[in-house]
Amino acid sequence: MTRDALRRKLQQTRAQLCEASRKQAAEAVAARVKQRLDLNHGGIAAIFKSFAAELDTTPTINALWQQGITTVLPVLHPFSKGHLLFLRYNPHTTMIKNRYGIAEPALDCQNIVPLAQIDWLFMPLVGFDRQGNRLGMGGGYYDRTLARWRDGLLTQLSPIGLAYDQQEVESIPVESWDVPIPEVITPTKHWRF
Numbered sequence: 001m002t003r004d005a006l007r008r009k010l011q012q013t014r015a016q017l018c019e020a021s022r023k024q025a026a027e028a029v030a031a032r033v034k035q036r037l038d039l040n041h042g043g044i045a046a047i048f049k050s051f052a053a054e055l056d057t058t059p060t061i062n063a064l065w066q067q068g069i070t071t072v073l074p075v076l077h078p079f080s081k082g083h084l085l086f087l088r089y090n091p092h093t094t095m096i097k098n099r100y101g102i103a104e105p106a107l108d109c110q111n112i113v114p115l116a117q118i119d120w121l122f123m124p125l126v127g128f129d130r131q132g133n134r135l136g137m138g139g140g141y142y143d144r145t146l147a148r149w150r151d152g153l154l155t156q157l158s159p160i161g162l163a164y165d166q167q168e169v170e171s172i173p174v175e176s177w178d179v180p181i182p183e184v185i186t187p188t189k190h191w192r193f
């Protein structure tokens, strides 16, 4: 199956999950993220605001805030196409909708946190396999972010995918630019590849 066909199929699968299992999945992932954070101290976490049928990160974000962890969200770079910035996010942050309709902090340079200061990069996945290969929305945004990590420039950073169990597949067709990730958290399992 091509990446596009697999992406469509997995998006369909996750769109079919019922409200009750979505809610349960979101809570279960938040609990596992909390356990994961206990392994390190302090720190800055990059998370994402869920859209469409993505795993809902609201309980995870609340858990991060409760633990006093500085939380940042991805913002589409205003002119460097395909790149992300990460901006501080707290309950008072002014939010806007980006061109995909995803909520992001309004761009204020004072709130930009360089990737070199981020400890945990929680990423949205459309699919993943047991080798740690990932499939995203197809924009290459996280690929570009991970490229810097792969090149050894961000040794403090732990990339961690968040997904429903149903997003695990036998194998993801890999492209040259794909960077496998070391961990994925689903409601029932903490994968370490």
Ligand SMILES: Nc1nc2c(c(=O)[nH]1)N(C=O)[C@@H](CNc1ccc(C(=O)N[C@@H](CCC(=O)O)C(=O)O)cc1)CN2
Pocket: 007, 011, 048, 049, 050, 051, 054, 074, 075, 076, 084, 100, 102, 124, 136, 137, 138, 139, 140, 141, 142
């Ligand atoms: N919640 C969330 N935030 C995120 C991401 C994400 O995947 N999830 N991103 C991760 O990269 C970045 C935004 N990337 C995106 C890339 C493409 C589309 C999108 O909807 N593309 C097509 C439809 C593709 C499809 O339905 O398969 C479109 O433009 O219509 C959305 C977000 C940054 N923020």
Ligand SMILES: Nc1ncnc2c1ncn2[C@@H]1O[C@H](COP(=O)(O)OP(=O)(O)OP(=O)(O)O)[C@@H](O)[C@H]1O
Pocket: 003, 134, 135, 136, 137, 138, 139, 140, 141, 142, 143, 144, 147, 175, 177, 178
């Ligand atoms: N490091 C990179 N440098 C330049 N272009 C890249 C890089 N990584 C990916 N791309 C480009 O981004 C596009 C989308 O890649 P891909 O289909 O792998 O996205 P994805 O992994 O599903 O999305 P995302 O990374 O946003 O979650 C590809 O056309 C690819 O050429």
